[in-house]
Amino acid sequence: MAFIFTFSIVSNIYALTTQSELKYQGIDVSNWQGYIDYNQVKNSGIEIVYIKASQGTDIKDRYFDINYQNAKANGLKVGFYHFLTATNVEQANQEAVFFASVISRKTIRL
Secondary structure, eight states, X not given: OOEEEEEETTTTEEEEEESSOOOOOEEEEOGXXXXXXXXXXXXXXXXXXXXXXEETTTEEOTTHHHHHHHHHHTTOEEEEEEEOOOSSHHXXXXXXXXXXXHHTTOXXXX
């Protein structure tokens, strides 16, 4: 699935369109859900999982690795997200570097 982002500075209109009619059922998960039975998730029709990887500059989600391993083991497509806490550009850059380090060497399908 590919996305085309169109941003207009003049009118502040943001548009997101897909190049395909392909749609997936998905969820996002983090430590708030605790341990997840990904076999049950898959059997419910879910196809994709966005997994919380990190927060701030030093917090790796405590369920990140187990969510990643179990989602992949059940054939689900995975992607990752970072919970941003930055309040300025320098902090945002530091958080981006940390997020990249957490998800490095992972197979990303979303």
